Amino acid sequence: MPHHWIPNSSYDIRKKMLEYVGVKDVLDFFNDVPEKLILKEPLKVGYGRPLTEYEVKRVFNNVISKNKLPPIPSFIGGGVCHHYVPSVVKAILSRSEFYTAYTPYQPEIAQGLLQAFFEYQSVMAELYGVDIVNASMYNGSTAAAEAVLMSSRVTKRKKVLISKAVHPEVRDVIKTWCFGAGLEVIEVNYDVSTGETDLKDFESKLSNDVAASLIQSPNFFGVIETKMRRFIDVTHNAGALAIVYSNPIALGVFEAPGALGADIVVGDTQALGNGLNYGGPSAGVLGIKEDKELLRQLPGRLIGMTKTVDGVEKGYMMILQTREQHIRRERATSNITTNSALEAVASVVYIALLGAEGLRRLGEAILGRTEYLIRRLRSVKDIVAPLFANGLYFREVSFKVVGKDLSEVLKKLASEGIYVGPQLSRFYEELPNCSLACVTEVHTLEDIDTLVSKLSEVLGGG
Incomplete structure (x- = not known):
């Protein structure tokens, strides 16, 4: 239908174009597709005609009106959590020089964007306690997978140990990438009393x-790996590289993994000025200590x-770009391209806004709320909290x-506008x-009290 x-x-235009190339029908370009898979008539979708701008707004407003905002912030965790995004972050990201954070191939016209990336690298390196951080990856899971592949290229070894306390979806991504690279993934159990590796x-x-x-701290259970330095030392004694996946928000109150001896650090910027975004996008952090071999194998830009x-x-410019279109395909260390650079800019704006003291205070606020949640959950008769009694949580x-049945409990809570999860049995x-x-930081003590009160009602048969 013309539009x-x-x-x-x-x-008429399509007819002239087809005549010019000597083809009678557009479908002639798809003659390698089995005929049974080709539609014989237009799909019966939409409204049968192009809509006006006003009509489109009416349609969208009708759909959006079905959304229900919960009375209190969501308590759903599992790696992507509800954090406040300051208005200044959104305002800066909406500027045209940042909004399309494409790979800046022409430094002479992209100095502002290049400086933003440079500041991101510098801030993240300081936060994670390493010397070098690249200009971001797609997200935390792909950063972790790239770190594992990089380790194999540097050490010339084909096995990797990953704690089962690492986020399960991060482990899945790593396993997928390792399968193609011929690497063996060996999983390490978690301690049932602490929740640590x-x-x-x-x-x-x-x-x-x-x-x-590879270990994660705080790990998927929310537990801090208190023996991280020991894990790193033992790894080094075997001639292997130590990778630590850390939540950047936690580094306002806990020791940076690089300072504890990690060779490679990874993380996800979702908590740093990036919204929930239905689970993505965010940006991945990948950093290394200053080492010639690690630098040679560092993916990204x-x-x-x-x-x-x-x-x-x-002046600013790209000094390293490792994608396969610039290097012979078999020698490229990554196919990471434009990635999630806009989210990386959001994270550096967020950190610049808070500063070191702000990050510390934010971490303390979350740590205090975490402890309050544990104490309040303990007061509920049919709740075992925390699951790992000897763990330190964040x-x-x-x-x-x-x-x-937990599923029924969570459904009843959801009917009250209170969302908790995910279920660990998944x-x-x-x-x-x-x-x-x-x-x-978005949860007040009253919000936590409301959660515990409704949970008590549901478990009490109310």
Whole structure:
């Protein structure tokens, strides 16, 4: 159907184009597609005609009106949590020089964007305690997968140890990437009393053919890995590289993994000025200590700072780009391209707004709310909280419901506009009737009290 917004949709124009190339029908270009898969008539979708702008607004407003905003912020965790996004972040991102954060191939016309990336690299390197951070990846899971592949290329080894306390979906992405690269993934159990990675199981599975180990802190259960330095030292003793996946918000109150000896650090910027976005997009953090071999294998892009010819002004440009279209395909270290650079800009704006003191205070606020949630959950008769009694928690808390089906409990809470999850049995068969609950700076103590009160009602049969 012709439409004035769709080029060459006019029947007459298409007819002339087909005549010019010597084809009678558009479908002749698709003669390799089985005939049974080709539609014989237009799809019966839409309204049968182009809508006016006003009509489109009416349609969208009707759809949007079905959304129901909960009375209090969501308590759903599992890696993507509800954090406040300051208005200044959105305002800066909406500027045209940032809004399309495409790869800045022409530095002479992209100095503002290049400087933003450079500042992102600098801030993240300081936050994670490493020397070099690239100009962001797609998200935390792909950053972790890239870190694992990089470790294999550097060490020339084909095995990797990954804690089962690492986010299950991050582990799935890593396994997918390792399958194609011919790497063996060996999972390490978690300690059932602390929720941390089991050090004894880790040491028993570590050998001199392991390329790297990967732990996460806070891990998927919300537990801090208090023995991180020990894990890193043991990994190094076997000649392997230590990878640590960290939540950047937690680094306002906990020691940076790079300062504890991690060779490679990864993370996700969702908590730093990026909204929930239905689970994405966000940007991935990937950083390394200053090491020639690691730098040679670092995927993605690096932005560097230099001076103009007259030495008066600073200038920025890409000093490393490793994608396969620039290097022979078999020698490229990554196919990461434009990635999620806009979200990376959001994170550096957010950090610049808060500063070091603001990040510390934010981390303390979340830590305090986490402890308050644990104490309030403990007051509910049929709740075991926290699930791992000897663990130290940050932002997310794992707990267990006793005597009632957790699915039904969560459904009843949802009917009251209170959302909690995800259920741990979705990822861990050995943890039935267990769930995560997440608290951040957006939750007040009254919000937590409301959650616990409604949970008590539901478990009491109310």
